[in-house]
Amino acid sequence: MKTAAQTVLPGQSRAHEVVLSVRGLAVDIRTHRGTVRAVNGVGFEARAGETLALLGESGCGKSMTAKALAGIMDPVCDLAGGEVVLNGTDLGALTPKERLKFAGPELGIVFQDALTALNPVYTVGTQLGEAFRIHRGLSAKEAKVQAIELMKRVGIPEPESRVNSYPHQFSGGMRQRILIAMAVALDPRLLIADEPTTALDVTVQAQIMQLLRKLREEGQMAVVLITHDLAVVAEEADSVAVMYAGNVVESGPVSEVFSDPRHPYTKGLLESVPVHVARGAHLKSIAGSPPEIHDIPAGCVYQSRCPLVQDICLSVRPQLLPVNERSADVQDDADNYAGARPSRPGRVAACHFSKEINNV
Amino acid sequence: MLIYLRKRIVSSALPLVVVIVGVFALARMTGNPAALYLPLNATQQMRDDFTARNGLDQPLLVQMADYFGGVLRLDFGQSLRTGEDAAAMALRAFPATLQLAATTMVLAVLLALAVGCWAALKPNGVADRISSFVSMAAASIPDFWLAIVGIWVFAITLGWLPTSGVSGAGAWVLPIATLLLRPFGVLVQIVRGSMVSALSEPYIKLARSRGAGELRVVTHHALRNAAAPALTVAGDLTVGLVNGAVVVETIFGWPGIGKLMIDSILQRDFAVLQAAVLLTAVAIFALNILIDMGYALLDARVRPVTARA
Numbered sequence: 001m002k003t004a005a006q007t008v009l010p011g012q013s014r015a016h017e018v019v020l021s022v023r024g025l026a027v028d029i030r031t032h033r034g035t036v037r038a039v040n041g042v043g044f045e046a047r048a049g050e051t052l053a054l055l056g057e058s059g060c061g062k063s064m065t066a067k068a069l070a071g072i073m074d075p076v077c078d079l080a081g082g083e084v085v086l087n088g089t090d091l092g093a094l095t096p097k098e099r100l101k102f103a104g105p106e107l108g109i110v111f112q113d114a115l116t117a118l119n120p121v122y123t124v125g126t127q128l129g130e131a132f133r134i135h136r137g138l139s140a141k142e143a144k145v146q147a148i149e150l151m152k153r154v155g156i157p158e159p160e161s162r163v164n165s166y167p168h169q170f171s172g173g174m175r176q177r178i179l180i181a182m183a184v185a186l187d188p189r190l191l192i193a194d195e196p197t198t199a200l201d202v203t204v205q206a207q208i209m210q211l212l213r214k215l216r217e218e219g220q221m222a223v224v225l226i227t228h229d230l231a232v233v234a235e236e237a238d239s240v241a242v243m244y245a246g247n248v249v250e251s252g253p254v255s256e257v258f259s260d261p262r263h264p265y266t267k268g269l270l271e272s273v274p275v276h277v278a279r280g281a282h283l284k285s286i287a288g289s290p291p292e293i294h295d296i297p298a299g300c301v302y303q304s305r306c307p308l309v310q311d312i313c314l315s316v317r318p319q320l321l322p323v324n325e326r327s328a329d330v331q332d333d334a335d336n337y338a339g340a341r342p343s344r345p346g347r348v349a350a351c352h353f354s355k356e357i358n359n360v
Numbered sequence: 361m362l363i364y365l366r367k368r369i370v371s372s373a374l375p376l377v378v379v380i381v382g383v384f385a386l387a388r389m390t391g392n393p394a395a396l397y398l399p400l401n402a403t404q405q406m407r408d409d410f411t412a413r414n415g416l417d418q419p420l421l422v423q424m425a426d427y428f429g430g431v432l433r434l435d436f437g438q439s440l441r442t443g444e445d446a447a448a449m450a451l452r453a454f455p456a457t458l459q460l461a462a463t464t465m466v467l468a469v470l471l472a473l474a475v476g477c478w479a480a481l482k483p484n485g486v487a488d489r490i491s492s493f494v495s496m497a498a499a500s501i502p503d504f505w506l507a508i509v510g511i512w513v514f515a516i517t518l519g520w521l522p523t524s525g526v527s528g529a530g531a532w533v534l535p536i537a538t539l540l541l542r543p544f545g546v547l548v549q550i551v552r553g554s555m556v557s558a559l560s561e562p563y564i565k566l567a568r569s570r571g572a573g574e575l576r577v578v579t580h581h582a583l584r585n586a587a588a589p590a591l592t593v594a595g596d597l598t599v600g601l602v603n604g605a606v607v608v609e610t611i612f613g614w615p616g617i618g619k620l621m622i623d624s625i626l627q628r629d630f631a632v633l634q635a636a637v638l639l640t641a642v643a644i645f646a647l648n649i650l651i652d653m654g655y656a657l658l659d660a661r662v663r664p665v666t667a668r669a
Contacts (some may be wrong), residue, residue, distance in 0.1 A: 072565040075483075103571040111562055119563040121584045121659045131570045166660040182570065 019189045019222035020046040020069070025082035027061070027068050029293075036293050037080065038064050040246040043320070044239075046190060046222035051213075053233040053254070054226045055269075056243035059290060062226045065243070066194045069224070070109045071099050087189055104131045108183030112195040114175035118167035124151075124178050125163035131185040150181040154211060173204035180211060187219050194226045209236055230273055234258060242266050245290050245301040248320060252347035262323040262349035262357055264306045300352070308353050320350040365649065372645040376638070380431075383637045384424055384630075392416065393440050393628035414440065427634070436638070437631030446631035450620065450639045457609070457616030458643075461601045464536050468543040469594055476551025476590075477578055483556050491548055499545025503604050507538045507611045524613035535612045539604045543597040550593045554586035561585070587658050595651040599644050 027039035039061040046052045054062040067073045069084055071091065084091045086106055091099065111117040119127055128150050129143025138146065144163060151159035154177040167175060176196060183191055193212060197205035213236065216223050225237060233240050233254060240258075241251035242265065250263035261267040268286040277283060288305040297303060300313040324347065351357065393414070394407045411417045415426065430437060436447040472495075479491035514534060515523040521530045558564065559582050567581045605618035613619070617636050624633035656663045 067565070070569050072568050074560075097573070100568075100571045100573055103569050105571075107569075109566070109569045111566060113562065116562040117566045119567070119581055119585070120661060123660075130567070130572065134571045134576070168661055179566075182566070185570075 015049040015220060016047045018045050019048050019087060020224065021083075021085045022065075022069070023083045023085075025065060025068060025084065026080040027064050027073065028078045028080040029064075029074075030076045030078065031294075033294055035078075037296070038077070038246050038293060039068065040296075041082070042241075042243070042246075042248050043082075044241045044248065044251060046224050047238075048189070048222050049216065049220045050238040051216065051223040051225050051236050053237035053240040054224060054243055055228065055230070055233050055240050057228055057290065059293070060243040061246040062243050063194055066109065066192050066224065066226050070107060070192055071096075071103065072109070101135075104135050104188065105186045106188050107190045107192070108185070108188040109192040110176075110179050110183045110194065110196045112198050114172065114179045114199070115167065117179055118175060120167055123164050123166055124170070127167075128163075128178065128182055128185065131182065135186055146185070150185055151178070153184075154178070154181040154215075156181075172200055173207065176200060176204075176208050177211065180208070180215070184215050184219065184221070187221075189221060190224065191216070191221045192224045192226070195228070196225075197229075197232070198227075205232075212236070230258075230269060242269070245296055246293075247301050247350065249302065249351070250349040251320075252323075256347055260358070262347070262354040263302075263351045264308055264353075264357060265302050266349075267357060268305075300350075302351075308351075308357065310352070312352050316352070318350045318352045320348045321354075323347045323349050323354050361653075368649050368652070372649075376641055376645070377428075379641045380428075380634060380638060381424065383634055384427065385420065387625070387628070387630045387633050388416075388420065388423075390625065390628055393630070396628055397440060431638075436635040439632045440629045441627050441632075446629075446635040447639075449632050450617065450635040453615060453617045453620040453636070454639060454643075456614060457602075457605050457618060460532075460535055460539065460608075460614065460616060461598065461605065463532070464539040464601060465543060465594065465598050467536065468540050468547060468597070469590075471540075472544050472547030472551050472590070473583070476548045477555055477583065479548070479552045480555030480559060481574075481578070488552070491552065495545040495548035495552075497545070498541040499549070501541055503538050503542065504607050504611065506541065507534065507608055510534045510538060511611070524611075531612075535608050535614055538608050538612075539601060542604070543594070543601070546597060547590060547594060550590050551586065554589045555582055558582040558585040584658055588655055591651055591654050591658070595647060598647055602640055602644070 022045070023043045025039055025042045026037060028035050029038045042061070042065055044052060044054070054065060056062045064073070064077065068077075068079060069091075073079070079092070082092070086102065089102070091102065094102070118124065125144050125147040128147035129138070129140070132138040132143040132146045133140070148159045148163050151163060156162055156174055156177055162170075167178070170178065176199075180193075180196070183193075191212075196212065197208050200208060209232065212223065212225075215221065225232070227233060237254045239252060240254045241248045242257070242263065243249070244265050250257060250261065250266045257266060258270060261270055265286070272284045272286060274283050286305055291297060291301065291304060297314070298317070299315050300306065300309075300318055303309050303313045306313065392407075392411065393416070394402075394410045398406055398410055408417070415423060418426070427437065434447070436445070436450075438444065439446055439449055442449075475491050475495070479485075479488040482488060511523050511534065514521045521533050522528070525531050555578075559577075561582075564577055564581055567577055572581065602618065605614075605616055606622055607618070608614065609616045609618035610622050617640060621633060621636045621640075623629070624636060
């Protein structure tokens with residue numbers, strides 16, 4: 001089954017090739033109450049010309065995953081393990097200085113709040129041109145020409161005069177366009193978009209998503225889209241990784257995951273979308289709240305809210321396994337999936353009852 | 361910008377008048393100059409003559425009106441001590457103070473920027489703790505005590521530096537060191553604080569994500585954002601240097617405006633005192649205008665609306 005987004009992709013040779021491969025990524029946060037694991041063994045692949053959505057609610061670790069990928073973690077965070085391979089280079093093996101060479105040409109990132117993400121004391125032209133000055137050694141004048149080109153590319157009107165304006169002189173939507181322009185300045189292979197539309201109103205959201213789609217298709221970029229918005233995932237993403245309490249609980253092609261969720265959390269999320277609800281009827285929601293980050297239980301991370309919870313869920317953490325091969329024998333055979341690297345992102349879920357889920 | 365400047369100058373006039381009225385009234389509370397300038401055995405007639413000759417027998421309001429009339433004609437009166445033009449004396453003393461204050465502030469700002477940034481790179485790290493201790497100590501040491509200890513150690517005991525005067529580079533060391541410590545200590549803490557907060561802003565992360573190295577992040581992206589608070593405090597500290605200058609110039613015999621003020625007070629030389637205070641006040645107003653223009657230069661968001669967007 002193919003999504004609409006896949007069918008419109010141009011059939012270039014580079015398309016669908018794996019650009020980013022993340023395995024077992026773990027991030028620790030040092031807090032006053034000790035070190036906590038905020039991201040725990042997250043893995044996914046992002047392919048050229050495709051969008052991978054990292055879906056989850058606030059605090060599930062999706063933004064932290066994005067920052068870890070981009071190498072811009074907060075000072076209190078430590079990379080605790082895992083492997084991030086971008087275009088065949090293991091980013092974890094690079095020195096900080098080598099890594100800077102990747103920031104821009106290989107990898108761009110867009111933040112949620114464009115106002116705080118832009119430096120208030122420099123013109124947007126200066127900031128747009130910075131990547132060219134750092135990586136291509138252009139002069140200020142040459143960089144400005146490039147900045148104007150970029151502004152044209154992301155649809156900012158009158159770029160020749162606006163290039164000398166400051167961030168506060170732009171509207172929210174225009175600021176977000178500038179941020180996106182900055183991220184794609186050097187045509188990176190990977191674009192990480194961390195809730196790029198959350199701070200915007202609905203009509204502008206659609207324009208920004210459209211722009212991201214256009215840029216993705218033009219540059220055959222792999223896009224990692226971080227969001228809590230199910231509708232955005234359904235419309236924009238090719239594949240999705242659902243995160244809960246620092247773990248990926250389910251992933252696969254969006255169409256399959258959304259039509260046939262194999263994790264009770266995904267199922268709960270999808271059921272809480274209000275469609276065709278009669279006025280006055282109760283909206284569905286998932287009871288309870290995610291576990292405290294200091295207090296992640298042994299066993300399944302979702303146990304406290306799961307309607308299917310059994311004894312095994314309290315003691316054994318379910319592995320992320322292909323949903324169709326799950327049986328008692330292959331329970332601990334996660335390497336099987338990881339090593340095989342299927343041609344399309346496989347359907348995996350981390351639930352002891354991923355097969356039985358639809359019978360409940 | 362010109363409209364803005366004119367506005368600032370006009371709005372500075374009233375505070376200047378208030379300063380003058382205050383100094384005018386307070387100076388006359390120190391007593392009658394006749395008691396100082398005439399011999400102990402002077403007759404009452406001689407005292408009355410002296411008082412009348414210098415216009416001090418008039419009611420305070422009349423004296424004040426006379427004085428302001430003079431100021432408008434740029435006549436600031438004569439020194440009782442020397443008979444010289446009061447404004448000329450103040451202007452002659454001013455450059456010595458300006459040199460001292462400017463050198464001190466430039467050094468203090470540069471040192472504080474370096475130390476503050478260094479400390480902010482790793483909050484609560486070793487560098488941060490050391491700079492916090494040093495800056496706290498520097499800001500807390502009383503200048504008069506330091507000046508006297510400095511003279512005792514470096515001038516008298518070791519004999520490396522002169523005790524006072526303005527001859528040679530060595531003469532600058534102790535006055536500047538004395539004046540420097542407090543602005544340096546305060547500024548380090550301001551720079552450190554605003555750098556720490558600037559460095560934690562999302563735009564810093566984004567700059568790193570564009571491949572900006574540590575040096576570029578600190579000097580290009582963070583420092584300009586952190587500069588505004590430091591500029592405010594530096595302005596305030598420069599004004600404070602006038603107080604410091606009174607102490608330091610008196611101790612080191614530095615022929616500046618601070619020493620002139622003290623001498624004029626002790627000598628009840630009202631015209632000179634008023635001229636010196638007025639000149640200092642004008643300098644402080646000018647400084648404040650410069651600082652406001654500095655903000656506008658650093659950050660487009662605070663530029664006056666007349667500036668081109």
